[in-house]
Amino acid sequence: KYVRSGQWQVAWHPSMMLGYDIYGTTIGIIGAGRIGQAVARRARGFAMKVLYYSSSPKPEFEKELGARRVELDSLFRESDFVSLHVPLNAGTRGLINADKLALMKKTAFLINNSRGPVVDEKALYDALKSGKIAGAALDVFASEPTPADNPLLTLENVVVAPHVSSASHATRARMAVMAAENLVAYFAGRQPANLVNPDTFKK
Template sequence: MKPYIYITRKLPDALVKPLQEKYDVKMWKHDDIPVPRDILIEEVKKADALLSVLADSIDEAVLTAGKNLKVVANLAVGYNNIDLKTASLKGIAICNTPDVLTDTTADLTFGLLMTTARRIVEAAEYLKEGKWQSWNPFLLAGTDVHHKTLGIVGMGRIGETVAKRATGFDMDILYYNRTRKPDAEKKLGVIYTSFDELVKKADFIVCLTPLTAETKNMFTREVFQKMKSSAIFINVARGAVVDEQALHDALVAGEIAGAGLDVFQVEPITVDHPLLKLPNVVALPHIGSSSTETRTSMIELCIENISSILEGKEPKTLVNKDWRPLVKG
């Protein structure tokens, strides 16, 4: 009997074909509607491999149901949706998709920064709504990006790549990270600071930190109040690193000038979300890595990892390094 693979979103048939040629593959029928919890658990009971997305909760109940489950390939860099401890104990390999989305996410991050600073979305809607009746010197005037100070919170691969883009705008670049990055400091001219110093000095604060117990609600009202009143906050990390009510209140009070957000505490958000009602917020539906080329590469990497595990080989991007395959049964 062929190993059984369940995919939690509908993916392009051409990309899934390599798996279908070797294994028994079933996909959820929608690409924009999450697979219901009860169906996910029923499918996991039969599965040798699972290809999941960040919106799927792969918790203890799911992993325990997977009696034959050998690998979960998560279509994302992040994996806070997966219970790593349980996976390791049960001999289930957890894989993610780093590296292939670094440049694409950095592009989106810097684009979101520029869009928020120069009020591009607001200006485009202003024109479409027929409001442009005359020209005046400060019509929809934003703020310059060049020669300003950028503060990066979380200097991983994406953070370094955002810094590289910022050098082309002659920005001074500060960063805060769990560990210093001497190579990045030498190569990019970035300066390591404390978190407190960064939020006080930066004109643009870009959050790219992973979501951990330490970073959850890292950006509080107190933190926003330490920022310049002209500062713009950009979050392309995880929504839960920010106290959204605190961000909303800081924006309304004029304690910071604006925010560009690609992530939220609960996703997807609805049109009545308080932050969407603010004109100085640019909000996106978690599309950091969403280019055709990159999403294709991410899917291909998931497929490669699944095939490797099922063939008894080391996967390319293993997350739980303490994973040890168990004999199922």
């Protein structure tokens, strides 16, 4: 956008196109299941410190990455990036509200790749619009497809995607192979590897 709009033609100045480093910063993972832990491993590649909030401790995760389990409020206060990886249920709906956003640093970013209703969108809009937090990256919304007049879409400090952030040729191929392997396992009387509710499986 900057180049296409012709703004590159202006003289350089010290504050031009300034962004935020991630190297050596702190990421807060909310929901330390397989996805949350995978994100944390990638973050460690940038020497990021890893905090996490989870209903249960993850000792192997802590040992592998030096991750530290903290209370939710502490995670919001200490993190430079807050990344959401929780399922949507009665306990997580509206979890990220005005009170939690108010705890974040003004230089912090919220990333939501979980489910839209986990975040109070009105509270998020207010926090972003007023500069209480630096920005947000959203792959999910409270209502999908989100309406074109969603106020969040008017903000320059929000990056959005239509719930397809996992989309790549390699990912789609792996999804197809995984589905086929699960079917083969099921019809062979074995438990599929990716059951969400393995307690329901009967041979």
